[in-house]
Amino acid sequence: xxxxxxxxxxxxxxxxxxxxxxxxxxxxxxxxxxxxxxxxxxxxxxxxxxxxxxxxxxxxxxxxxxxxxxxxxxxxxxxxxxxxxxxxxxxxxxxxxxxxxxxxxxxxxxxxxxxxxxxxxxxxxxxxxxxxxxxxxxxxxxxxxxxxxxxxxxxxxxxxxxxxxxxxxxxxxxxxxxxxxxxxxxxxxxxxxxxxxxxxxxxxxxxxxxxxxxxxxxxxxxxxxxxxxxxxxxxxxxxxxxxxxxxxxxxxxxxxxxxxxxxxxxxxxxxxxxxxxxxxxxxxxxxxxxxxxxxxxxxxxxxxxxxxxxxxxxxxxxxxxxxxxxxxxxxxxxxxxxxxxxxxxxxxxxxxxxxxxxxxxxxxxxxx
Amino acid sequence: xxxxxxxxxxxxxxxxxxxxxxxxxxxxxxxxxxxxxxxxxxxxxxxxxxxxxxxxxxxxxxxxxxxxxxxxxxxxxxxx
Numbered sequence: 001x002x003x004x005x006x007x008x009x010x011x012x013x014x015x016x017x018x019x020x021x022x023x024x025x026x027x028x029x030x031x032x033x034x035x036x037x038x039x040x041x042x043x044x045x046x047x048x049x050x051x052x053x054x055x056x057x058x059x060x061x062x063x064x065x066x067x068x069x070x071x072x073x074x075x076x077x078x079x080x081x082x083x084x085x086x087x088x089x090x091x092x093x094x095x096x097x098x099x100x101x102x103x104x105x106x107x108x109x110x111x112x113x114x115x116x117x118x119x120x121x122x123x124x125x126x127x128x129x130x131x132x133x134x135x136x137x138x139x140x141x142x143x144x145x146x147x148x149x150x151x152x153x154x155x156x157x158x159x160x161x162x163x164x165x166x167x168x169x170x171x172x173x174x175x176x177x178x179x180x181x182x183x184x185x186x187x188x189x190x191x192x193x194x195x196x197x198x199x200x201x202x203x204x205x206x207x208x209x210x211x212x213x214x215x216x217x218x219x220x221x222x223x224x225x226x227x228x229x230x231x232x233x234x235x236x237x238x239x240x241x242x243x244x245x246x247x248x249x250x251x252x253x254x255x256x257x258x259x260x261x262x263x264x265x266x267x268x269x270x271x272x273x274x275x276x277x278x279x280x281x282x283x284x285x286x287x288x289x290x291x292x293x294x295x296x297x298x299x300x301x302x303x304x305x306x307x308x309x310x311x312x313x314x315x316x317x318x319x320x321x322x323x324x325x326x327x328x329x330x331x332x333x334x335x336x337x338x339x340x341x342x343x344x345x346x347x348x349x350x351x352x353x354x355x356x357x358x359x360x361x362x363x364x365x366x367x368x
Numbered sequence: 369x370x371x372x373x374x375x376x377x378x379x380x381x382x383x384x385x386x387x388x389x390x391x392x393x394x395x396x397x398x399x400x401x402x403x404x405x406x407x408x409x410x411x412x413x414x415x416x417x418x419x420x421x422x423x424x425x426x427x428x429x430x431x432x433x434x435x436x437x438x439x440x441x442x443x444x445x446x447x448x
Contacts, residue, residue, distance in 0.1 A: 254400070255399050255401055255402060257401060268417070269417075272421045304402075304414065308378065308383065336382045336406060
């Protein structure tokens, strides 16, 4: 007999019930003990001697008083070589150690996650690994905060704007970066000077260098002077920026000037031509004037010199020829704006002697 | 007509040196022109000479405003 398949144990009833005062047959007794042996052998022993041969239904659950922390597959209250299937919820009171792969077929919810510690990892590992096992994407939450990002492979920004070859340019603190195009090469030849032209680097063909010498194809402005658009040369500021360095050329100017009568006779010259050139502190001028008819006996004197004379002595000589009369010098004194015409004997020439004659002269002197 | 504009007035010990800028009728700069007036000199006479000189080259006379500026500077310099 034994169990009926539904958990009911039926004892063999042959020779039973026994009757008082009668002999119990060996057959009946042996059948009974055989049934008892079969039933006890089929039952689960509490000391663990019995290995169950089928799934055991625990309608009211399992209680274990064993107190242990499960740290591996051979400790803990429940040990199974084939896994534990839980139809409903799994509640872990303290720590869940998973040494294998934890697969979540539904979206896992970590109720204790915080913005500052979304995923914790063993400090000895120092990383969180996200592996894409399918064809989908690994997506971080919107605007994640990453304190320090160390990329070991290429970063691909799939949805951001920008075109191939562009780079992100910082917009400054709190400002979104923007894409900008950076030329793969600055352009130009190796001898061209590179400069930043409205954000784009490029070479200029008009200024070149071989590393030790520089060449400008037209003009160079110094001292914030706008280089002349005419010809080729150096453009100095309109107002001199004087240098105290003895080896620095700090000024250049050329122009015209008006020689006037400084004799006191109020003579008006005609046929006036006069030019000057200033190079550094050196001033040079030329002039031509034609005296009117005059009987004035005053000493001839030409005024209006273009620059201040700082030569530290009087009688700075120049050269002057009064046509058809004499050759001589024109001199000027320090700080004065004009000078006298003298003959080659050093005597002053009078206005009357220059009357209707043309005087042509030139002089150089030191200015600032 | 070409014009002249006061560009620079330089006060020195015994003279005031003046620089004018020359302009074309289109307003393009044509360069510099200089003159000097010795201390106590006749400013009007000097500018009259400049105007006569450059007038023959097609320049308009130096403006009365510019001459007035030179006079103001000269008066201050020569009275100090």
